[in-house]
Amino acid sequence: MKSELNAVYVVIAREFIKFAREKGRLISTLSRPVIWLFLVGGGMSRVVAPDDMGVPYMQFIFPGIIGMTILFSSIFSSVSILWDKEFGFMKEMLVAPVSRFSIVVGKALSGTLLSTIQALIILLLFPFIGLKLGAAQIFFILCISLVLSFCIAALGILIASFFENFESFNIIINFIVMPMFFLSGAMYPVSLLPPVLRLFTSVNPLTYGIDALKYMVFTEKKILTQDFPLGMDLAVIIAASIIFVISAGYVFERRK
């Protein structure tokens, strides 16, 4: 048991050392949500009228932008498994006397922590877009971010375990990550989508995460912004996390 915990620690420590050492990485991953929030959100605010409850568009997409931060940073963190496969470090871990499952859990947890830190930084921009959040709200948003980050990180590992090299990275971004983002209710309410696309949103774990974030950000205005009950959101995310992490562990354990 001790050796398995050590393995989890090794994976997390390695990710954190590397994250701290690559100065540009934090800036580049944070620039995406900032650009979307202020340039897309700010611009669209002029076109899209505030909804019936008086929520301006820039505020409406705020939970979605936090979701985006989590989506991209968790996926990037997990997909670094492809780097490890290509540049060999994965082999060092695979021949060590630790289970594959510990490696997967370590990778998912490091993705979780790194992306929650980034989500927190974006969350702290709330005063600039005219939102008012209390300490309790911030705390619960962070809790949801943790659970959602773990879920997406586990999904990222599961996806990455089907690919062998880093060339597949663009495929993952274009055909999985971008659609996941747009079909999550981040940019527009899910209820406005045609039924076929709504089907996709309902199998997208990010939808439930962003829905829960909306619940916490707009505590008093629940009519247009919220699609599912909070309990359902959390249940779906947690169930999906467990399924993803176990299947990723299984796929990893398999030997040719």
Added chain:
Amino acid sequence: MITVENLTKKFGTVTAVDRVSFTVEEGTIFGFLGPNGAGKTTTISILCTLLSATSGTARIDGHDCTREPSEVRKRIGIVFQDNTLDKELTAYENLLLHAYLYNIPGRERKERIGDALRFVDLYERRNEQVKKFSGGMKRRLEVARSIVHQPRVLFLDEPTLGLDPQSRAHLWEFISTLPEKHKVTVFMTTHYMDEAEICDTIAIIDRGTIIAQGSPQELKRQVGGDSLFLTTTDNRRAAADLKALLDLDAEERGDELVITVSGGESYIPRVVQALTDRVLAVRLRKPTLNDVFLHLTGKAIRPETTSSGEEMRNIVRTYRRKFDNR
């Protein structure tokens, strides 16, 4: 220490390793020789629990590589053909993560890592990022990492591939002292035949099957012995005298007479004496493992054996030619 019986690995219809059997004694250096694509890396991957065998068994220290992978993993250290260090981390950090992965107790970690780094002369540079290291230093660091957890068996898969001759020699210095200094059995693959001379036992593999096994000396004996090249004042007369006086068959090859004998050095004084004053020059050539491979397969080991220096020169030559043509 390692027992392999009828090991077979198929990838679809391709048989990469075909009924391979061998044993490696504890504390020895075992060399697995053969051209690229002969099945060396596949065999190592099975022994290292990265691949499972199609049929046959492989055991390390009594544990089955397919059924008890975690027992096997505790006992082995590996230097892979391609680099598996994390280049963003320092040398020390790479070894520290390794120590955690192998569950080395906290109080021993620092000392063991220090010892391993000193063993390969990298202690002074322990806090530098690996990306600043040269190819030879990275390899040495990998060797250091692979012994931190004191494995019983150490696998080295083409440890000198892509290194310049100087780094190669430097690396072999460390490898040859491993069994004694670190109580470890070494299993290595190479296609540089000259490097295999330090092995206690060698198995030569070609197209997935083992075609010869034995000590380097035994294998060389199969070729038929040493070649003694003589230059004399009159080769024809000398050949006749050699036959008459020493019962040796001498063959004329160009300006030289060639005698094939085992233990060539001991023949030199006798030959010189027999041909009183007529010998102008003597040259002894010992068979190399390359000759063994040539003898067994009828072909020289494939051209990858050109040293990297040679390759570089070829590249330079090609470029020169291109520029000259302009």
